Amino acid sequence: MIDTHLFNAQEWSRYARHIQLPQVGASGQATLKQSRVLIVGAGGLGAPVSLYLAAAGIGQLTIIDHDTVELSNLQRQITFNENDLGLNKAQQAKEHLHTLNSDINIEAIGQRLETSNAVALIAKHDLVVDCTDNFTTRYLINDCCHHLSIPWCFASIHQFSGQLAMFTPESACFRCLFPSAPEQPQNCNDAGVLGVLPGLLGTLQATQVIKYLLSIGNKPDNQLLIVDALALDFKSIKLKQSQHCAVCHEQRLDKNYKPSLKNIDAEISKSVTTEANSHEAEISPQDWLQLKDSKPHVLLDVRSHDERRFFHIGGEHLPVEQFINRKEMDENDTHLLDLIKSKLPHDRLIVCYCQSGSRSLKVQQVLTDLGLNAVSLAGGLNAYCSLISAEKK
Secondary structure, eight states: OOOTTSSOHHHHHHTHHHHTSTTTHHHHHHHHHTOEEEEEOOSTTHHHHHHHHHHHTOSEEEEEOOOBOOGGGGGTOTTOOGGGTTSBHHHHHHHHHHHHOTTSEEEEEOSOOOTTTHHHHHHTOSEEEEOOSOHHHHHHHHHHHHHHTOOEEEEEEEBTEEEEEEEOTTSOOHHHHOSSOOSSOOOHHHHOBOTTHHHHHHHHHHHHHHHHHHTOSSOOBTEEEEEETTTTEEEEEEOOOOTTOHHHHHHHHOTTOOOOSHHHHHHHHHHHHHHHHHHHTEEOHHHHHHHHTTSOEEEEEOSOHHHHHHOOOSSEEOOTHHHHOGGGOSTTOHHHHHHHHHHSOTTSEEEEEOSSSHHHHHHHHHHHHTTOOEEEETTHHHHHHHHHHHHHO
16 A cells, blocks of 8 residues: 655656556555665766656665766766866765755765675665776676675666666676676776767666666566667677576575675775876876976877877877887887887986876886886876866866
8 A cells, every 4th residue: 555645745746747657656656766776886877877767756866986077077977067077976966966856865975886885885775776887896786786686787888889787686697798807998088988878878777777666668687788879779689697607606506605705805906906006107187287397308199190180288299009019119110119219208207198098008108118207197188178177267
């Protein structure tokens, strides 16, 4: 029996179009109000997911994200505006969502999802939505959700394409689909992304979440949806549990099996170590601006000719493609070595830059191996332009 006091007059009016649907009705809307959903990541995917779930009346939304809003985010992260620059994404998302729906509870957590907090946080929710851009966090979500028998919805985006899947306690899991992470996975910062693509995939995620909570429509598990935005093509691939998946296989053998998070800890530790090493090879835009007029150095743009033609901040120009293949960087490649030596002297600091800082970090490593004193501009032109824009306000 529905609690006659579950909705106030404003809510009854707000959700009228849902309640009019026979598949939803008042009881379905009550289910949404009593549901608790965790959104991991408040960026490109998290924006449409959180907006539509808030609008749909999910009673408890929890958003976790440690990151801050940057100018380059606004091309696709539609929850935010220019007034949010430099502020925590989760907290700002909460504030904006409350202006959309003041009748729901929203919790903002300005932290990373880690092994230390994941199990306790996920256990408080009925469903998890993965809106991240890295495999380590996805494996953590997968293993915790499998352990707790909690469903989760995955999506990923890359340039003009995306993937979507719902993983339930009875279905194949993320490790069945991806037994191990790619060696060099690219994110939006590295590869770029069409601004509307995360909106498309995020809206599909929100659709699957609402359908699952209401138990309506087709069964969403054991399916991988592949989206090609350029061709506007949608393909569905059947998934099945892998006999070699440690999580699913052990779960089948022992119903009391609890997956260890030690592998995740090791992956995170490796990631943190790599991140720490990267920071040693980088210089922040703020520090570079201070260095700019006080210490002789060479600025090196490692982007493509096309990028350079439309915008640059000066310096020498050597596209990253000339550095990536280290096999070509030997004593026999005298032309390339002479080119580097002529443009990049040994007696001065070399500050490399690209759009996001990832390509310039690779070049920095090559130059360091060649005995040159080089650093990479952290965050690249994205961070530099955000800093300049903030200073002009």
